[in-house]
Amino acid sequence: MALVELRNVCKSFTKGDQTITPLDHVDLDIEAGEFVSLMGPSGTGKSTLLNLISGIDRVDEGSISVGGVGVTELSRGKLADWRARNLGYIFQTHNLIPVLTTYENVELPTLLLRLSSAQRRQRVELALEAVGLTDRSNHYPSQLSGGQEQRVGIARAIVAHPQVVVADEPTGSLDTKTSEQIQVLLQRLNQELDITLLMVTHDAEVAAIASRRLLLDEGKFVEQNVDTPLKKS
Amino acid sequence: MIKYVIKTLWRHRTRTFLTVSGAAVAMFVFCFVGSVQEGLNRLSNGEDANRSLIVFQENRFCPTSSRLPQDYANQIGKIDGVAEVMPIQVWTNNCRASLDIVVFNGADPEKIQQNRPLQLVEGNWQEFESRRDAAIVGKNVATRRGISRGDQFSIGNISVNVAGIFESNVPAEENLIYTNLNFLQYTQGLDSAGLVTQHEVMLQNNADPDRVAREIDQALRAGPVATTTRRKGAFQASTLADLVDLIGFAHWLGFACVGLVLTLVATTTVMSVEDRMKEYAVLQTIGIRPLRTLRLVLTESTLLCLVGGVAGTGLALLALSLGGFAIGAEGSTIAFRPSFDLLVYGVVVSLGLGVVSGLVPAIQAARVPIVKALNQP
Ligand SMILES: Nc1ncnc2c1ncn2[C@@H]1O[C@H](COP(=O)(O)OP(=O)(O)OP(=O)(O)O)[C@@H](O)[C@H]1O
Numbered sequence: 001m002a003l004v005e006l007r008n009v010c011k012s013f014t015k016g017d018q019t020i021t022p023l024d025h026v027d028l029d030i031e032a033g034e035f036v037s038l039m040g041p042s043g044t045g046k047s048t049l050l051n052l053i054s055g056i057d058r059v060d061e062g063s064i065s066v067g068g069v070g071v072t073e074l075s076r077g078k079l080a081d082w083r084a085r086n087l088g089y090i091f092q093t094h095n096l097i098p099v100l101t102t103y104e105n106v107e108l109p110t111l112l113l114r115l116s117s118a119q120r121r122q123r124v125e126l127a128l129e130a131v132g133l134t135d136r137s138n139h140y141p142s143q144l145s146g147g148q149e150q151r152v153g154i155a156r157a158i159v160a161h162p163q164v165v166v167a168d169e170p171t172g173s174l175d176t177k178t179s180e181q182i183q184v185l186l187q188r189l190n191q192e193l194d195i196t197l198l199m200v201t202h203d204a205e206v207a208a209i210a211s212r213r214l215l216l217d218e219g220k221f222v223e224q225n226v227d228t229p230l231k232k233s
Numbered sequence: 234m235i236k237y238v239i240k241t242l243w244r245h246r247t248r249t250f251l252t253v254s255g256a257a258v259a260m261f262v263f264c265f266v267g268s269v270q271e272g273l274n275r276l277s278n279g280e281d282a283n284r285s286l287i288v289f290q291e292n293r294f295c296p297t298s299s300r301l302p303q304d305y306a307n308q309i310g311k312i313d314g315v316a317e318v319m320p321i322q323v324w325t326n327n328c329r330a331s332l333d334i335v336v337f338n339g340a341d342p343e344k345i346q347q348n349r350p351l352q353l354v355e356g357n358w359q360e361f362e363s364r365r366d367a368a369i370v371g372k373n374v375a376t377r378r379g380i381s382r383g384d385q386f387s388i389g390n391i392s393v394n395v396a397g398i399f400e401s402n403v404p405a406e407e408n409l410i411y412t413n414l415n416f417l418q419y420t421q422g423l424d425s426a427g428l429v430t431q432h433e434v435m436l437q438n439n440a441d442p443d444r445v446a447r448e449i450d451q452a453l454r455a456g457p458v459a460t461t462t463r464r465k466g467a468f469q470a471s472t473l474a475d476l477v478d479l480i481g482f483a484h485w486l487g488f489a490c491v492g493l494v495l496t497l498v499a500t501t502t503v504m505s506v507e508d509r510m511k512e513y514a515v516l517q518t519i520g521i522r523p524l525r526t527l528r529l530v531l532t533e534s535t536l537l538c539l540v541g542g543v544a545g546t547g548l549a550l551l552a553l554s555l556g557g558f559a560i561g562a563e564g565s566t567i568a569f570r571p572s573f574d575l576l577v578y579g580v581v582v583s584l585g586l587g588v589v590s591g592l593v594p595a596i597q598a599a600r601v602p603i604v605k606a607l608n609q610p
């Protein structure tokens with residue numbers, strides 16, 4: 001059984017008298033330890049897919065399970081509990097809590113786990129070390145650069161040791177150099193910490209770092225050959 | 234998580250400070266009104282209120298107009314159920330409602346010491362008994378008028394030598410000045426030799442106050458002046474009737490304060506939460522339950538109310554204990570005193586208001602549409 005399983009998933013939105021169905025009976029399997037990148041034209045439902053997998057949005061039809069848990073069956077409160085332990089979410093714009101320091105932002109998810117304060121401290125320090133921000137522990141988000149903020153966001157997403165981490169255009173608002181740092185970081189997280197990653201991106205070069213590349217087009221997933229040479233932008 | 238709440242409040246410290254100050258002012262007034270209310274309740278329900286009777290001239294209200302023969306005391310003393318009678322001459326500087334009323338009670342010093350719950354904090358009883366123009370002064374009056382032992386205190390035609398300052402567990406007592414009965418009777422302008430304003434009747438333990446009151450009035454009907462006898466509590470409540478109405482009205486002021494705190498804190502919390510809907514969506518994406526989100530907001534509003542409320546209550550109690558405030562009319566006074574009950578009441582009301590005022594924004598935050606809020610810029 002795959003770590004993430006989507007079966008027959010449908011999701012549509014109604015705006016006025018118009019109905020858009022970005023996801024129309026889609027199936028998808030992601031194995032544990034995979035690093036999957038997902039590309040596709042704007043408005044095809046990539047973000048929607050991540051939101052459904054993380055349970056912050058609801059499917060209209062079909063089912064999603066992650067690590068054997070039927071995400072589509074859980075109540076809102078249970079979903080939150082489940083996310084705290086099993087899912088990390090990396091936003092395009094980091095979404096850090098402005099009143100909390102780097103350390104406190106990363107610590108936040110660990111407060112929801114049953115950990116001793118020593119264990120908690122260790123987790124946070126490890127996560128900060130992984131993203132190379134140990135020396136910025138006491139800085140507030142407003143005192144960090146965009147790349148640093150994104151790295152804090154990543155540390156926050158992995159600190160609870162989730163089964164899956166989803167990332168919605170994690171490099172979307174960064175310059176090329178910073179973006180490259182983040183790419184290296186994500187690759188390391190996947191290879192060294194064995195984190196299963198699902199990343200949405202518009203950048204083919206970013207997509208190329210993944211071990212498996214998918215294209216979402218007209219409501220269907222298309223596997224891209226990893227060996228296919230990429231168009232340079 | 235409490236750190237998050239406190240830091241959030243600190244981030245908007247101007248707004249927080251203004252809200253807390255507003256809550257403090259309102260709770261200050263609330264406690265002040267509460268203390269007036271308490272003073273009134275003590276007068277009509279206190280221990281003292283039902284175990285002694287006041288015999289007054291029929292259809293008279295102001296102490297200057299009630300003139301009873303002093304020797305009525307002998308007749309009253311014979312009635313079954315009466316433990317003791319204390320003839321009292323009352324003098325007041327103001328028969329109408331006033332915030333700075335001075336009331337003299339002239340009675341036999343020995344009886345005062347026996348029957349009134351007074352403790353001298355300065356001076357001694359011997360001195361009070363030995364000098365004809367000696368007086369002992371209640372702590373409240375002393376504070377208000379800046380009187381200390383050894384002073385010569387004059388008001389109107391009366392001039393007394395202060396032999397002591399007393400405290401009492403009956404706060405209204407602390408608004409009185411006690412002198413010798415004789416001294417007050419012979420004060421120029423009162424011309425009350427052989428006459429007193431009222432007789433205070435101490436009852437035996439098991440005597441029915443209303444029966445004794447009826448019997449007193451019946452027995453004295455034959456005398457030169459008819460009387461009305463009431464329980465002390467009822468007597469004071471009726472002499473203060475106008476004030477009682479006013480205080481009833483002040484009660485509404487208390488409610489208005491509660492409403493004020495409620496809207497103030499609710500507004501601040503709603504503003505704070507609406508500004509940060511995206512933050513709550515992020516928190517829930519991280520794994521914070523809706524219920525916990527609710528608690529975070531309630532903690533925020535409760536902190537605002539509690540800090541403001543405790544400050545306001547504390548200041549009110551401080552002002553009450555230092556100010557020696559009292560309001561009086563026709564020789565009866567209501568003391569505004571700080572009390573432990575008032576403190577508990579202030580804190581509990583603040584706590585309750587904090588929770589209630591946070592309820593609506595808390596529900597908003599808990600039910601935030603996560604995806605929609607995350608997509609906000
Ligand atoms: N709450 C909503 N109400 C109405 N329509 C919505 C809503 N959310 C998404 N949509 C529509 O669903 C479609 C898919 O949206 P989604 O955000 O998943 O696209 P996307 O693939 O992530 O696009 P992009 O690459 O631009 O981020 C879009 O056409 C969008 O307009």
Ligand SMILES: [Mg+2]
Nearest residue numbers: 046047048168
């Ligand atoms: Mg998107």
